[in-house]
Amino acid sequence: MIAATAIAVSVFVAFQVASELLDWSLQDSAENQLRADSRVLAADAEHAGVARVQLPPYPGSGRLVRVILPDGSTRVPAGQPALPPVSEQAGRVAQGASADLMESGDSDEDGYLIYTLRAGDGAVQVARVADDSPINQFGFGMLLIGLFCVVGGALVGRTVARTALAPIDRLTAAAVRVARTRDLDADIPDEGGxxxxxxxxxxxxxxxxxxxxxxxxxxxxxxxxxxxxxxxxxxxxxxxxxxxxxxxxxxxxxxxxxxxxxxxxxxxxxxxxxxxxxxxxxxxARGDVSDESTELLDLADVVVAAAAQAHSRVPDVEVALDVTSVWVSGRPAALQRAVLNLIDNAGKWSPADQPVQVRLRAEGGSAVLEVDDAGPGIDAVDVPRVFDRFYRADSARALPGSGLGLSIVQRVVDAHGGRATVARSARGGALLRVDLPAAAPPAPIARRAAGEGTAAR
Known part of the structure; x- marks a missing residue:
């Protein structure tokens, strides 16, 4: 419908413009012809006089002529149809008030284009019946062409629209099918462009x-x-x-x-x-869904708080801290939970006389957290699955725990754009390392740190 309407409007506008141009062109051509004929008749009238000039016989159609005498009377060829009465403006041309006049006149049935030209002591007039048949024929042809274009445009537009929207129809059907059957395994065919x-x-x-x-x-x-x-x-x-x-x-x-x-x-x-x-x-189960907002924080404060919480839960586990101030952008509670899980995991394996060592430092553009114990370490076969949900090594079956602690650490680290790895520590136990993207400290702290560095130097 849009295509058909657009074509119809275009054809209508084109018809109006073309009709005006055609009408102007035909009228201009007719006026030029009347002037040329009038000059020939005026030359004869000046030579023989307007009262005695020989008027050409009426050809039966087309051009009409008339002579206006000084007293206002007229002469016309025998058998020629009557023209409209001489207008006041044409009479003034015959009296010498002006040289010529182009005017349109209407009779009861026909419209005339009349040209009056001063000749001798009178004037000559050449007229032509206004013929609208070329414009009417042109309009009829444009109407047929417009109807054909509108119908063709509607058919082509419908075909193009249906072809273009076919993938949308299939996509809609697939979406309805998924919503009805809850089947997420069937992909929608990748088609269209x-x-x-x-x-x-x-x-x-x-x-x-x-x-x-x-x-x-x-x-x-x-x-x-x-x-x-x-x-x-x-x-x-x-x-x-x-x-x-x-x-x-x-x-x-x-x-x-x-x-x-x-x-x-x-x-x-x-x-x-x-x-x-x-x-x-x-x-x-909550995954990354959390109401806790991300903020700029000192990871050292988070590590110290997690170590204190771990000690309050298991007083027998000693935690040795070696931390420096490193700022990161993250969720404080989630990061503290991850650090607590790392310390709890190390505390299960570390001997009573050996503390869990927790180190935090800045390395390049990262905040590096390392937690190691003096336990037996992690077997090479278990390393790839350390961070899997519910995975527990054979040697850990008898120890308390759910097998979810390190998987929560992995999820929190991934959510903060970091990386968690496992290796063997220098004491022979497990070394769990977390790398998080470091952030620039707040402006007042950065200025204070720069001042302390200058004073130290």
Missing amino acids: GEIRRLIQSINAMLAALRDSRRAQRLLAEDAAHELKTPLTSLRLNIELLVRLDRRGTLDTALSAESRTRLINDLGTQVAELSTLAAELTDL
């Missing part, structure tokens, strides 16, 4: 991201169910044992004080592990 192809590629990328998200969600649910099964079973058995002995009234006699204390301690440990696992699962 330009913006449509980029749209299809973007939707396919979105479907791939949704597939990955659903797969990760399913794996997380399956792994969580597997990991929760063992502590829940152990907790349920211990509670059932206590309930059964209590119902029998043999709780005090069946279990010694030492056994009861150990059982209650086991229950507390299992509840603590479940609480930790639930918290880590919640944190991991």
Whole structure:
């Protein structure tokens, strides 16, 4: 419809302009012919006199002539149709007031173009019936051409529109199918060109991201169910044992004080592990979704706070800090959680008489955090999977933990544009290293540091 309307408007405008040009051209040609004929008749009238000049016979159509005598009367060829009465302006030309006059006159049926030219003591007039047939024929032809163009334009426009929108129709059908079946595995065929192809590629990328998200969600649910099964079973058995002995009234006699204390301690440990696992699962399931805003912070403050928190949770673990001020842009709580997980992991392996060493320094354009222990280290076969969810080395099966701590570290580091790696420390244990992009410190601190450096030199 848009194409047909545009063509119709174009044809109409073209017709109006062409009609005006054609009418102007025809009238100009007719006026020139009337002037030429009038000059011939005027020359004869001046030679023979307007009263005696021989008027050409009427040819039956086309040109008409008339002589205006000094007294205002007229002479016309025999058999010629009557022209409109002599106008006042033409009479003044005959009286010598002006040299010539071009005017249009209308009779009852025909329109005339009349040219009056002074000749001798009168004037001669040559007229032509206005003929609109060329313009009418031209208009009829333009109408036929316009109708053909409008119909053709509508058909071509519809074909082009349907061809161009066919990929959109298939894209819409595919989107409706995905919404109805929840099936994210079928990609939309990559077809079309330009913006449509980029749209299809973007939707396919979105479907791939949704597939990955659903797969990760399913794996997380399956792994969580597997990991929760063992502590829940152990907790349920211990509670059932206590309930059964209590119902029998043999709780005090069946279990010694030492056994009861150990059982209650086991229950507390299992509840603590479940609480930790639930918290880590919640944190991991949230992914990068967080209400915490990114801010400019000193990573040394985060490391010190995490070390203090680790010591309050496990007082037996000693943490040796060697940190310098390094500024980064990040989320404080997330970074503190990642550092705490690194320290907790090292504390499980480090011997009681060997502290967990935590070092923070600036290296190039990065903030480098290293946490190492004096434990047995990580086997080469386990290194590629250290940061996987729920992965626990065979040697760590007996130790408390969920296998999620280092995977949370990996997620936090990735969200901050950093990199986490594992190696063997100089003390023979594991060395976990985190590299984060460093940021420029706030202006007052930068100026103070520069002043201290100048004073030191």
